[in-house]
Amino acid sequence: METPRSADSPFDPASHTPDVILRSSDNVDFYVMKSFLAFSSPDFFAAMFSLPQTQHDIPSPSGLHIVPVAEDSKALRILLLQCYPLDLQDEENDVIDIARAIVAARKYVMDIAEKRIEKILFSKALFLLERHPLHIYMPWLVIPSSHLSPSPELNHITGMDMYQLNECRHRCVKAIWDWYFKNKHGFEEQGPWGELVEEPYVWFDERSHKDRTSGQLCTFECTQVLRQDDWNLHPPDEEVIYNIYATPWWTAYFVGLMKAIELCPSKQTVLKFSEAYYDALRDSSSCTFCRLDGARHLDYFKGGFGWNVEAIVKKEISELEFQTSN
Incomplete structure (x- = not known):
């Protein structure tokens, strides 16, 4: 250290x-x-x-x-x-x-x-x-807009500024959802010969659960999750639905986390989402297999996912700023 x-x-x-x-x-x-x-x-x-x-x-x-x-x-x-x-x-x-x-x-x-x-x-x-007109929106993604106090300086912000802020938040949330479900959700660790070896998170590792012959084990369920954000742009016939096949304790944690991200798409949201995190640790400990690696994998996920959320937000803001300037 x-x-x-x-x-x-x-x-x-x-x-x-x-x-x-x-x-x-x-x-x-x-x-x-x-x-x-x-x-x-x-x-x-x-x-x-x-x-x-x-x-x-x-x-x-x-x-x-x-x-x-x-x-x-x-x-x-x-x-x-x-x-x-x-x-x-x-x-x-x-x-x-x-x-x-x-x-x-x-x-x-x-x-x-x-x-x-x-x-x-x-x-x-x-x-x-x-x-850098859109760079200033990044702090508003850290602080929920409903928590901002009135200030005379808001008189300098136009209706178009507020529209672009909402557009920026919506684009960031969509990009985070899309990025997550296009990845394998595993992570890489160093192998004995220096190679990178993929090790799936325990909440996705159904085979390892089945290989256990004793103890209480998690079930695996497919859950449909509707993506929403604070702008509600999708009409009913165009709802975006994602399928999560994992242990119930992980799905509950992830859905709660994504609801928080829809309000504040930022790295800080991922790292400070504590209540559901401790609920997930408690529920995972009842599984003979998950209790071995659940805490380590959750911490690894939080760090990696938080870093990627921050990178996605910066990328979306840069792209939106480029489009606005041209």
Whole structure:
């Protein structure tokens, strides 16, 4: 694992008087003050800091308590800067990182920070709409449109902008569905001689289930799934139906995940879709065969599928932007 490194000022060890460390998902340590976090997030961080430390706390050379968080260092820095009373110059940030910071602010119930970051995002949006008009739509695929708060900056967005946003979301959802069902749904691992060997996911591996002679095993069922999205473009006689032949616990997880993706077609949706993920782990553990590899395969699927979702979204936005400019 990569050795943790310290964040840049004002979150390095020498800045201010830190009393806790937030460790980002990419192993960057942010030295921060509990008082500012607690003030910005009374329902989350203030409540957490009031609890006693446990034997599972992560030790640090400085002796400070380390709190691992799911956000990467770019999004976390944007968020924390809005919690400190500092007069800093505007930093150059990618709109996707800003959008992720908004999602984090909502998760930690940082209402004031969320509003401030939304203003930053809208200020970037006006700049990008002139140069890359569709690139600015990527953050809206991370944040459900129903969760955006009213802002005066929305006066700068036209009806055509909103139409293109809906078109972009619809195209991304369709492309993700089509890509998934055109693939074999297996994955490749390194063989004993360095070759790539395909190993099917346990939820598709019916033969291995049949080869088991004892224990409780999953059944395999064919389920028809109707693709829908938040635009509902398909008339009844043109509905798009996909067939999934797999274990029921996998189908339930995947259908729930795709419904979430239809609202937010993004990598973050795949990685943070937790409730159905734990339900799938629970249900798969009742199968003698699935319990052996179910958790490992699910984690592998989430990582690979999330990466492909992100690539598909970027490709669709680039193609749509090219068509719009010609």
